[in-house]
Amino acid sequence: MSTHHAKPNEIVDLKTWAQDIAVEKTKVVLRTKELEVARLVIPAGRVFKEHQVSGPITIHCIEGSTEFTAMGISQILGPGQLLYLAPNERHSLAAIADSIILLTIIFKH
Numbered sequence: 001m002s003t004h005h006a007k008p009n010e011i012v013d014l015k016t017w018a019q020d021i022a023v024e025k026t027k028v029v030l031r032t033k034e035l036e037v038a039r040l041v042i043p044a045g046r047v048f049k050e051h052q053v054s055g056p057i058t059i060h061c062i063e064g065s066t067e068f069t070a071m072g073i074s075q076i077l078g079p080g081q082l083l084y085l086a087p088n089e090r091h092s093l094a095a096i097a098d099s100i101i102l103l104t105i106i107f108k109h
Contacts, residue, residue, distance in 0.1 A: 006030045006037075014039055014062050014102060029102075036105045042066065042095040050092040055106040059083045064099025068092075077101075 006012050006029050029037040060082040068077045070091035077083055085091060087108060
């Protein structure tokens, strides 16, 4: 079965998708050639090693908390908080608690 991507003007309720946290499901909310928005479910203790993305990104914590490291600084990102990174900025994150993150990537062409 293919993943459902949101259509223009479709409301997506990220909170109801939180029921997936026990089975760790990451879902792409929408994808175009310029933009990707993904809801990441990250269980406590999961680590994403340092990496980078070619376009600018935002990381919005919906639920839980993560330790986010970029530009030589580690910070705790909690519910309702958003962080922006410029293109090609190396970063890593570790979930302190079960977390839901909304990741937005702008693709450079």
